[in-house]
Amino acid sequence: MSTRENIPRENPDSLSAAGIAPHLWAGVDPALVEVFPCLGSTNDLAKEKALAGAPAGTVIIADEQTKGRGRKNRTFFSPPAAGVYLSVILRPRLRGENAIWLTTAAAAATAQAIESLADCRVEIKWVNDLYLAGKKIAGISTEAVADWESGGIGFGMGFVVIGVGVNVKSGKDGFPAELADKAGAIGDLVAAPVSRDRLAAAMINRLLALTRELEADPAGRGASLIAEARQRSCVLGRRILIEGDDRLTAGTAMDLDELGFLVVEDEAGERRVLRSAEVSLRLR
Secondary structure (H helix, E strand, O other), rough: OOOOOOOOOOOOOOOOOHHHHHHHHOOOOOOHHEEOOEEEEHHHHHHEEEEEEEOOOOOOEEEOOOOEEOOHHEEEOOOHHHEEEEEEEEEEEEEEHHOOOHHHHHHHHHHHHHHHHHOOEEEEEEEEEEEEOOOOEEEEEEEEEEHHHHHHEEOOOOOOEEEEEOOOOOOOOOOOOOOOOOOHHHHHOOOOOOOOHHHHHHOOOOOHHHHHHHHHHHHHHHHEEEEHHHHOOOOOOOEEEEEEEOOOOOHHHHEEOOOOOEEEEEEOOOOOEEOOOOEOOOOO
16 A cells, blocks of 8 residues: 555546546445535435445545534535545444544544645644644544444444545635634645545545454554544643533643543643543643
8 A cells, every 4th residue: 555645637626436436445445435516414425325224435425515514513614626525434343432433543544645645744633623734624523323232333234424524625715704714725735736536535545444454453453543643633732722521611631541532631730531522722
């Protein structure tokens, strides 16, 4: 597997199943990759297909989303001809408590994919946002349906849909005013254009590869993913504001635990573990 993919000379704005297929790794079935000009939400269609029995590795991609959303149902700006918006159906044999590793795997896979096509360094803002040069360029949404009788995810009709939206360009009219200070696009932050076809393929390749590795060695691969998330983190060691935790509104991000949850130290020096809160950076 190549660790660096050449940027094509063909139209970098292309996004099609035919354009993606030549760049998929062996073992990734191009027949399972569907590209649509416009969808409400790739996650919604992926969930419908998963419930109807679609196999693991099915990928839904849209050139535009009219109802794109991120974590906690927040709107994800998804204009046409500007990004890669995709959802992947997984049926991983992982126990429920390890499901957070899938979000970490998606973040790592997307960061690696972007770096394989552009000379840049991508960071992770816990738990599901990717940043480049201080701007949010991507978001991840993970939705799971678990088969609790078997004690895990991925058995029977259990499945996970991972949705990833990446801003490749800022769009014809730029970002909305409420996003302009926070959001960024790869094309505005790196020197060379990035092919959307190749980026989509690289994201799919790496996410499916990391998922297979997690299934084969959950403890070992999970630990290495957490180590990569620590190394890429843009919050560790920094003061943060916290939303969604009744006990804590601010603190210092200290570490990620073995499952990827955020360890925060409060003003009194007590350490607590955040499992589902939202964090934002604040000045020291």
